[in-house]
Amino acid sequence: MDVAPAPGELLSSWLHRLAHANGVPRRYFGGFLGAAGENWSARLDRRLPERVLRLLVEHTRVPLEDIAGLAVAPDPLARLRLPLRPGRGGKLRIGVAGKLVAVLPGLSG
Incomplete structure (x- = not known):
């Protein structure tokens, strides 16, 4: 069909x-x-x-x-983004390979 x-x-x-x-x-x-x-x-x-x-x-x-055209266009900057990981107390942490880069207070995961 x-x-x-x-x-x-x-x-x-x-x-x-x-x-x-x-x-x-x-x-x-x-x-x-x-x-x-x-x-x-x-x-x-x-x-x-x-x-x-x-x-x-x-x-x-x-x-x-x-x-x-139905597929999502590749984002050339996607490889540069740091992953968000849940941290203690509901704060989101930005980190790469186990190293903390930043803690975002006031944001919850």
Whole structure:
């Protein structure tokens, strides 16, 4: 069954609708795409492998550019961001490799 992506829809949402429309449980649909495992659709939102993109184009007849546009655009600054970690007393800590960089009082995780 053909299911067109909705304007502004995320790839994962469209894939879930596509699976449902074709009577395939979501947990198995990721395996069909070669992306099995926990959170498979969210991973595809962030990084859509070329082989999965080509498979979707072939089986859905949705243009490649339309499918690629459903994925989240890579953020070139993402690698520079420091992770937030919960600290004592509900304060968030910013740290890298076990070294504390900052404590943010007044923010809770």
